[in-house]
Amino acid sequence: MSAPSAVTAKERAAASGQLLAAVDIGGTKIAAGLVDRTGELLCQVSRPTPAQESGGAVLTAVHAAVEQLAADPRWGRVAALGIGSAGPVDTARGTVSPVNIPGWRDFPLVRSMAAHPALAGLPMVLGGDAVAMAAAEHWRGAARGHANALCIVVSTGVGAGLILDGAVYPGPTGNAGHLGHICVDLDGDPCACGSRGCVEGLASGTAIARRALRDGWQPHGSDTSAGAVAASARRGDPIALAAFDRGAQALAAGIAATATLVEIDLAVIGGGVAQAGDLLFAPLRRHLARYATLSFTSAIRVVPAALGTDAGLVGAAALAAPRLGATAAPPS
Template sequence: MSRRVAARAHSMLEAMSASFAIAVDIGGTKVEAALVDENGAVLAGSRHRAPTGPERSAEELAASVRSALGGVLALIGPDTAVSPERIAGVGIGAAGPVNLVDSRVSPLNMPVWDDYPLSALVADTVHPVVPGVPVTLRLDGLCITLAEHWVGAASGHDNVMGMIVSTGVGGGLILGGRTVPGPTGNAGHIGHVEIGGHEDACPCGGSGCLEAVASGPRTVAWANAEGWVGGTGEELAAAVAAGDPIALRAVARSGRAIGRAIASAASLVDLDIVAIGGGFSHVSPLLFEHARAAVAERATFGYVTRVQVVPSALSGEGPLIGAAALIHRAEMVD
C-alpha cells in the first residue's frame, strides 16, 4: 500500500470513529444545525437551516428549530454512518439575552420568545434519537469567541473578544484562557454598550447602543435617512465599492462606533485580540479601518491600542463551530 493510500485510509478511519457535537445556532434571520467533529470541522451534508425573524410566532420559531434539527437527526442512527454513541452532546448558541439559570432565552429580535425554554425544546427534539446527551446553552457571541479561539483568527491568544456584526451586534469574552459568561450568561454582550455622541433608540430600552448604531439594518436605515436609496447590506456594500458618498459615510459611522466600543472593552478587561464576524462585517474593509482608527485614538493607553482588530477566519461556519465548542471544549466553558 502506498503512503498516499495509507494516509487516506487512516483519515477515513479517523472520520468513522470521530465524535460529534450537534451544533445549533439561532439568530434573528435563521436557525442552523449541523454535526461538528472534535477538530472543529462541519460534517459535509449535515448543515440544515430554517427561517426565524420577528414576524414569526413563538410556535413558528419552535417549528423552525425542530426542522433544522430534524435534518441533522435524520443522519443519526444504528444503520447510518453516525451512530447515537458518537454524539457527545448538543451545543446551542442563541441571540440574547439568555438566562443560564433556567436555560431560557429572550432574544431582542424575536420578542415573542420572551423567557422561552429553548434548551427544553432542543432536548425534547434530540433525546428521542440520542437519549440523555447533555444540552449546553450559551450566548451566540460567546460561541463565536470560542470558535475563533479554537480554530479561527484568535488561535494562540487567551484574552479574546469575539464579535458578531449582523442583524444585531453581539459578543463574548475569553479571559485567561476561559470563557466569561457572567452569572446570567450575558457577559460580553457588547452590542448594548452605549457609544458617546449617538442617541439612536435601541430595543433594549437604552439609546446610543452599539447595536442601534452599527448593526446592518441600522446602518442601512441611517443611510436611507441621509438620502441613499437601497434596502440591504449587500446593496450598501456595492454602493461603498462604487464610491457613493452617503454609503461611505454610513460605513465610517458604524466602523467608528465599533472601534469605540472595542476601545472601551479593552480599557476594562485588557484584550489581546478582537475577531469580528457576521454578515455585515463583510460590507467593506473600510469598516475595519475605521474601527482600528477609533481604537488608535486612545494613544495614551498602550494596553488599549495594542489590541488587534481582525476579521473572523471562519466564514459562515463560525457560529456552528462555536456552538460545538461548548461540547468539544467543555473544559474552557464556565
C-alpha cells in the same frame, strides 16, 4: 419524519469516535450540524426561521432540523449537544428571549429540546450566538492562540463574546461581552434595549443603512440594505462612506472601552457587515487609534473573523465539548 429511537448519553459515550451535535438559532435561519472533537464541521442542515410566527412554530422548526440531522448514520456517536441562540439568553435558567423572535420570551429552550425523543438523555449546553462565535474563533479561527480577545458579530445587530485568560467567559447568565449595548453617545437615539446611544444603534447593518437613508443616500433600485450602502461606498458615494465611517467610529469606541476594562489584545470582527472589508476595517482601525491610547490598549489588533457562516455551529459545539471530556482550547 419519525424520530429515531432514544439513545442514552452513556451508550453514546461508549461509541467510538464521539461527535458533538450543534444547533444555531437565528432570526433568519436555523442550522444544525455534526462536529468532531477537533472542531471540524462534518455536515449541516438548515431551514428558515419562522420568526414572526408563534413560539411553538419556531420550536417545531428547530425540532425538524434536529430530526433531519438525526437521520445521518453518524448520529449514534453524538455525545453532547451545543445550542447557540440569538439573545438575550439566560444560561442559568436555560431560557432565551431573542429580540428578533417575538414568540420566544423567557422561552424554556433547553427543557423543550430535552423533551424531544432524539435528544433524550443528551447533555446540553446553551450559549448566546456571539459567545458561540467567540468560542469558534478561539478554537479554530482568528483568535486561536490568544488568551484575551473580543469577538464581535456585526450584522442586523451587534453582539460579542469574550476570551479571557485563555477561555470563553460567558458570565453568570451567558451575556458577558454584550458590546452592542455599551453606550457610546450620551445623547444618542433611544435603543430597543431601553438605553440610548448604544453601539448597536450606530454600527449594525441596520443602523448603517438607516443613517445613509436619513442623510440622503439614493440607492440603486429597491435594495436599501447595508450591503447596498457598501456597494455605493465602493463607487465613492460620500454619504455611504460617511455612514460606514460613523458605524466604525462607534464600534471603535466600544472596543476601546472593552480593552480598557479587561485588557484584550485582539478584536475579531465577523458578521455580514464585516464582508464590506476595508470600508469597515480601515476607518475602524483609524478611529481605534484615537480611542485606545493607553499603554495597555494601544497595541490591540483588529482582524476579520476566519470561520464565516460556520462559526455558529462550530461555536455551539465548542461550548458543549467539555461535557464529553473534550476540549475546545486551541491545540498546542
